[in-house]
Amino acid sequence: MHRSQHAQExxxxxxxxxxxxxxxxxxxxxDELSLLIEAGIDATLVDYMxxxxxxxxxxxxxxxxxxxxxxxx
Numbered sequence: 001m002h003r004s005q006h007a008q009e010x011x012x013x014x015x016x017x018x019x020x021x022x023x024x025x026x027x028x029x030x031d032e033l034s035l036l037i038e039a040g041i042d043a044t045l046v047d048y049m050x051x052x053x054x055x056x057x058x059x060x061x062x063x064x065x066x067x068x069x070x071x072x073x
Contacts, residue, residue: 003045007038 011034020027 003041007034010037
């Protein structure tokens with residue numbers, strides 16, 4: 001599922017909760033909520049990708065170190 005679609009589904013579920021409680025909000029507020037949710041998802045993905053990048057850098061360093069060890073032996 002795409003991030004924007006997922007964010008929209010979360011905003012729609014929030015709308016259902018608001019409407020079930022007998023309240024309403026302007027459409028622009030739900031659009032803004034969807035954008036905020038998508039931004040949160042994006043920020044989390046960026047953090048996760050940075051973590052993976054650091055792990056890959058460490059693995060590359062370890063492989064290089066191991067190769068140097070075997071070359072010496």
